Amino acid sequence: MIEVSEQTINRIHAILAGVENADKKVLKPALTRGLMAGKTAAGKAVRQTYHISAGDFNSRGHMKYNSVSQGGDGIVGSIEYSGGVIPLIRFKVSPNTPKRKKTPSAAVLKASSLVKFGRENNVFVQQMKSGHIGIFERKQGGYSASRGSGQNKHTEKLKELLSPAVPQMVGNDEVMQTVEERVNEVINQRIIPGFVLL
Template sequence: MIDIDLEGIEPIQRVIGKAPNEVRKVASRAINRAITSARTEAARGVRGTYRIKHGDVLKTIKIVKSSPGTLHADLTSRDSPIQLIKFSVSKNKRGLRAGVKKGASKPIKSGFIINDARGGTNAFVRLTPNRVPTKGLYGPSVPQMIGNEQIIDKVTDRTSEMLMKRMEHEASRVLGG
């Protein structure tokens, strides 16, 4: 979860020299643009590291935008582990080969793929030499992927950069220049 709080807007208020309401509007717009940028950067970071579709990442992310009254925005990702078949899985003679992260794939001995009656598909592995029991295979959830340190650092840097850039832009817009 990524939070953006804006405290200490008095210097901006002095520069604009207008009513506090205008300053709060400027800050709220800047925060909203920064949190939207954080969502995009999180999805890009996950796509750069993991083999997952952009849309699968975006559908798990929820944004609560800022308003002039709150000056606070939240970015939250909620999801359960993703079926391994959503990543890169291929069949070979010995079973399956699966890759969750880009540039790395591992063999899954005695793995197989099933198309079930409901139209779903997933990779499974046998737990014993017999036909049953079997176990479905899953990769990490999107929140776990976003929680990767490198991705968090990228998102944080991009968000703070965008917040400062948008604060300047919105302030100059209010000033009429």
């Protein structure tokens, strides 16, 4: 949840104490501008925090800006984030193409170095028949008898490794702090003592 700081709220109340219809004329437009700026800041902050390109983030995530409205709880506005997980291969990985007997390394956060998967994890880069390249983990299956053959057949399953979902990345503490700072900054810029920007 994005919050307007108590300092900003107190400052606004002091500045607008004598302004008629302040909520409608000033607070609502200021919060609208602040949330719009916060939406932009969120995408930028995610890319600064995670090894993810703008194209991958935007194509797999959706940020919805809900217009500011006035109700019983006062002036309310929000930004909603939705989207699924992103294949780990879309982050910083090495190698990023299939290579025999090469165990991949990966990093999701920019603050982290590449970490190599242990051999016991049985992780590798593979291209599927569809052309999709991903980082997969081989899961051992069970044994089943083939009908009429009297022989056991061993099965294996491949599981693609994925990143956190888009809402989780946006909910990162550092990302949220950046967004809140930007929202408060814009609100303060829109309301200047002695001069209200409409």
